[in-house]
Each structure stands twice: as C-alpha cells, then as structure tokens.
Amino acid sequence: xxxxxxxxxxxxxxEQQNTLDEITNYNNFYEFGTGKTDPARNAGALKTSPWSIExxxxxxxxxxxxxEDLAPDSALEERIYRLRCVEAWSMVIPWLGVxxxxxxxxxxxxxxxxxxxxxxxxxxxxxxxxxxxxxEWPYREGLRLDEAMHPLTILATGLYGKVLPNQNGAPIRxxxxxxxxxxxxxxxxxxxxxxxxxQTSWQMLQPSEYGFYANVNPTVDHPRxxxxxxxxxxxxxxxxxxxxxxxxxxxxxxxxxxxxMDLAKNY
Amino acid sequence: xxxxxxxWLRRVPIWLVWVLGLIPLALLIWxxxxxxxxxxxxxxxxxRLGRTAIYFLIATLAVTPLLxxxxxxxxxxxxALGLICFTYVICxxxxxxxxxxxxxxxQMLKDVTKRPYLIFGMLAFLMLLALAVTSNNLSxxxxxxxxxxxxxxxxxxxxxxxxxxLWALKVWESWPLTILFTVVLxxxxxxxxxxxxFSGSRGGSAGVRNRDLS
Numbered sequence: 001x002x003x004x005x006x007x008x009x010x011x012x013x014x015e016q017q018n019t020l021d022e023i024t025n026y027n028n029f030y031e032f033g034t035g036k037t038d039p040a041r042n043a044g045a046l047k048t049s050p051w052s053i054e055x056x057x058x059x060x061x062x063x064x065x066x067x068e069d070l071a072p073d074s075a076l077e078e079r080i081y082r083l084r085c086v087e088a089w090s091m092v093i094p095w096l097g098v099x100x101x102x103x104x105x106x107x108x109x110x111x112x113x114x115x116x117x118x119x120x121x122x123x124x125x126x127x128x129x130x131x132x133x134x135x136e137w138p139y140r141e142g143l144r145l146d147e148a149m150h151p152l153t154i155l156a157t158g159l160y161g162k163v164l165p166n167q168n169g170a171p172i173r174x175x176x177x178x179x180x181x182x183x184x185x186x187x188x189x190x191x192x193x194x195x196x197x198x199q200t201s202w203q204m205l206q207p208s209e210y211g212f213y214a215n216v217n218p219t220v221d222h223p224r225x226x227x228x229x230x231x232x233x234x235x236x237x238x239x240x241x242x243x244x245x246x247x248x249x250x251x252x253x254x255x256x257x258x259x260x261m262d263l264a265k266n267y
Numbered sequence: 268x269x270x271x272x273x274x275w276l277r278r279v280p281i282w283l284v285w286v287l288g289l290i291p292l293a294l295l296i297w298x299x300x301x302x303x304x305x306x307x308x309x310x311x312x313x314x315r316l317g318r319t320a321i322y323f324l325i326a327t328l329a330v331t332p333l334l335x336x337x338x339x340x341x342x343x344x345x346x347a348l349g350l351i352c353f354t355y356v357i358c359x360x361x362x363x364x365x366x367x368x369x370x371x372x373x374q375m376l377k378d379v380t381k382r383p384y385l386i387f388g389m390l391a392f393l394m395l396l397a398l399a400v401t402s403n404n405l406s407x408x409x410x411x412x413x414x415x416x417x418x419x420x421x422x423x424x425x426x427x428x429x430x431x432x433l434w435a436l437k438v439w440e441s442w443p444l445t446i447l448f449t450v451v452l453x454x455x456x457x458x459x460x461x462x463x464x465f466s467g468s469r470g471g472s473a474g475v476r477n478r479d480l481s
Contacts, residue, residue: 026306134438226378233307240369
C-alpha cells in the first residue's frame with residue numbers, strides 16, 4: 001500500500017495503540033460475513049478504485065466526488081482514537097483522515113439541513129456477506145448535523161501510515177470516536193444532507209436495542225448486555241476489563257451536544 | 268450391519284470416549300499456548316468451549332433416538348458423553364469468570380440476573396450440574412424412578428443452551444439456529460406420535476420398546 005502521512009492532532013490519545021495485525025484481523029463488516037475474521041478473509045475482493053461518493057440532498061454543489069477530492073493526501077491528519085464497539089470491546093487506532101466538516105463545506109451545506117445520512121456500497125459480487133439477509137442493505141448510518149460538523153468527526157482514508165485496508169472500510173469511512181463503532185460506517189458511496197432524521201441500519205433491525213445516537217454510555221446498557229466495562233483487544237488472557245468512559249472518554253469535547261437530553265431515552 | 272456395529276461398540280472401552288471427547292480441549296490448550304487463537308483469545312476460548320459443550324449435549328440427546336430408530340446402541344457411552352459435556356460447560360463458565368469478566372463479581376451477579384442470555388446459560392448450567400452430581404451408580408440406584416425424571420432436565424437444558432448462544436448474538440446466525448433446530452428435532456423424536464411416523468416409514472416397528480430409555 002502507498003505510504004500516507006498525516007499532521008499530528010491535539011485530539012489524539014496517548015494510549016497504547018493496537019497493532020496493525022489486531023486492527024485488521026478483528027473486524028465487524030457484515031457485508032463480508034458476521035465472523036470477526038471474515039472481513040480480513042473476504043474483503044480483498046472489493047474494488048476500491050475507481051470509487052466515487054455521491055453527495056446530495058440539501059447541498060449547494062451536489063454530485064459525484066472522488067476520494068482524493070474529499071480527502072486529499074496533503075490534507076490528512078493523524079487521529080489516534082479509542083474505538084468502543086457496542087459488543088463491549090475496544091481498541092486504539094491511529095486513523096488518517098480529514099474532518100467531515102471540511103468535506104461537507106466542499107459540498108456547501110444548505111441552511112435547512114439538519115442531518116447527514118451515509119450509505120455503504122452494495123456489491124453482491126464482491127461482498128459475500130450480502131447473501132446473509134441479517135440486515136436490509138445498503139448499510140445506513142446518520143448523524144445530526146452538529147455531530148457531523150464536530151471537529152472530532154472524521155472521514156478516514158488510512159491508518160498506521162497506510163491506505164485504509166479494505167476490511168477497515170476502504171477507501172473512505174466515517175470515524176465518530178464517542179459513538180459505538182457501528183455508527184462509523186465503512187466504504188461510503190453516498191452522503192446526503194436532509195432535514196429529517198435518517199434511518200440507520202441497526203435501529204431498523206432492532207430499535208429497542210440500537211438507537212439513532214448510539215453514544216458510548218456506561219450507564220445505559222444494551223438490553224442484553226452491560227456497557228459498564230469493556231475488554232481492550234490485545235490485553236491478553238489476564239488483561240481484565242476496563243471501565244467504559246462516558247462518551248468513550250470524549251465527554252469534555254462532546255457532552256455539550258447533548259445538554260438537556262435524556263440519554264437513557266435517546267440511546 | 269447395525270448388529271455388527273453394535274457388537275463392535277460393546278468392545279469399545281468407556282475411557283476411549285473420554286480420550287476422544289477431551290481432544291477438543293487439548294487442541295484448545297495447545298492453540299492457547301502456541302498463540303494460535305486469533306486476535307481476541309478470550310473470546311475464542313470462551314466460544315470454543317461453549318460450542319463443544321453443546322455438541323456433546325446434542326450427542327447425549329442423540330443416543331436414545333439412534334437406539335429407537337436405527338437400533339444403534341450407544342447407551343453405554345451416554346453417561347460419559349453427558350459428563351464430557353459438563354466438563355466443557357464448567358470450563359466455559361470458568362473462562363467467562365476468569366478471563367472475560369476477570370472476577371468482577373458485582374457486574375457478573377447483576378448480569379446473571381438481568382441478561383436473558385446469561386439467565387438462559389446459568390439455568391442450563393444449574394440443570395446440568397444437578398445431572399452431573401447424580402450421574403453416579405449410587406444415585407441411580409437410590410433415586411430409582413425419580414432419577415429418570417430428574418434427568419429429563421437435559422431437555423430444557425439443551426433448549427436453554429441453544430437460546431443462550433442465539434441471544435448473545437446481534438443478528439440471527441445460521442449455525443446456532445441449526446443447533447437449536449437439531450435440539451428441537453432430537454427432542455421431538457421422543458414424542459410417541461413422531462416416533463411412530465419415523466419407525467413406520469422404516470417398514471414396521473423399530474422393535475425397541477424400552478420406555479425407560481427416555
């Protein structure tokens with residue numbers, strides 16, 4: 001893969017990073033299968049070039065954008081973020097990307113827009129997991145506009161100084177570090193600005209378990225398991241569990257987005 | 268052919284079943300020490316132990332239908348199969364307590380009373396525990412008919428174990444669904460009407476009328 005580099009960021013954590021091997025061999029990417037190693041095994045078939053992202057809806061400059069248009073290599077930043085999966089495990093990943101805000105500014109967000117919705121590619125020939133009808137494809141995600149514009153929210157095109165591996169969502173994916181991992185949609189082909197809260201895949205599948213917000217919150221459990229603690233991948237057999245932090249440790253930056261909201265209801 | 272197989276099976280020592288049954292455990296220990304487990308070894312250990320336990324539970328449940336419908340007699344091995352299953356259940360539970368939860372007793376206690384998949388799992392464990400401690404000859408003799416009644420707990424335990432697996436997942440996956448289906452099938456083969464249909468289609472009564480076998 002091509003070498004990439006990114007400017008360091010004050011948002012990066014100092015915590016010990018997971019290895020590239022860990023980050024690329026323990027993934028949830030159901031388009032390639034439900035097993036943790038299925039994406040590493042199957043995602044090689046995904047053709048990530050050429051690739052275009054359709055930006056539409058309430059924007060001034062709708063159209064088809066290339067990855068390089070949205071996230072030029074020269075603009076990349078390195079963001080070392082914690083990732084907390086809804087399954088109660090976590091990693092620390094050195095992403096390379098640009099803020100979603102910078103991308104949305106390129107398209108020109110219209111004043112009435114309130115939400116951003118995202119879709120993953122649907123390529124039956126390249127994605128064997130699509131045959132399992134667990135989820136109604138395409139995979140969909142969404143953010144409130146203020147969440148999307150937040151400086152922590154990025155579109156990543158690389159990690160560990162390399163082009164993003166397919167199993168991690170190549171060629172371009174969302175990373176929202178204070179939300180459960182499933183919000184950080186992979187292999188994005190469409191970004192749409194709307195004034196309606198968009199449907200999101202996991203909420204469509206099981207609304208009692210997965211909400212639109214999906215903020216990491218140790219005090220609001222998944223109905224079937226606790227979110228109070230998490231296992232850090234790579235910690236080993238006796239690594240134990242860590243306490244999960246409110247907003248995955250990013251409360252200082254993002255708590256104000258939700259002031260006055262009942263987070264037990266808006267989970 | 269079945270009778271040849273049966274007479275051959277009569278010569279198989281029980282300890283051989285134990286040796287074969289503990290191979291998955293040996294492989295798991297080997298993989299653990301050689302670093303062959305993958306990125307999250309805790310999860311692999313826990314899941315492999317759990318899966319193996321339910322496979323042996325299914326093997327235990329298959330003994331009676333195999334005798335009744337195919338006249339294959341594995342009855343001598345049933346106790347060993349059940350106890351091997353329980354060995355994996357204990358290891359699975361220990362892996363959860365030690366590796367996964369690392370002795371967070373407060374969270375474990377809360378989870379076990381609140382989370383359906385853990386409730387299912389724990390209930391299945393308690394049932395199988397009761398069966399394991401009464402699996403000795405003395406209990407069989409002392410308890411008489413009550414022993415047979417008690418050991419029908421295998422049925423709900425198997426259903427609960429399969430549900431424990433399914434409920435822990437985010438989506439309906441085909442393999443654990445197949446397991447639940449297999450359990451239900453093996454249990455339904457114990458219903459007299461279903462049995463008649465199966466043995467009827469094999470050209471007459473299967474001949475085994477031992478109602479004590481359930």
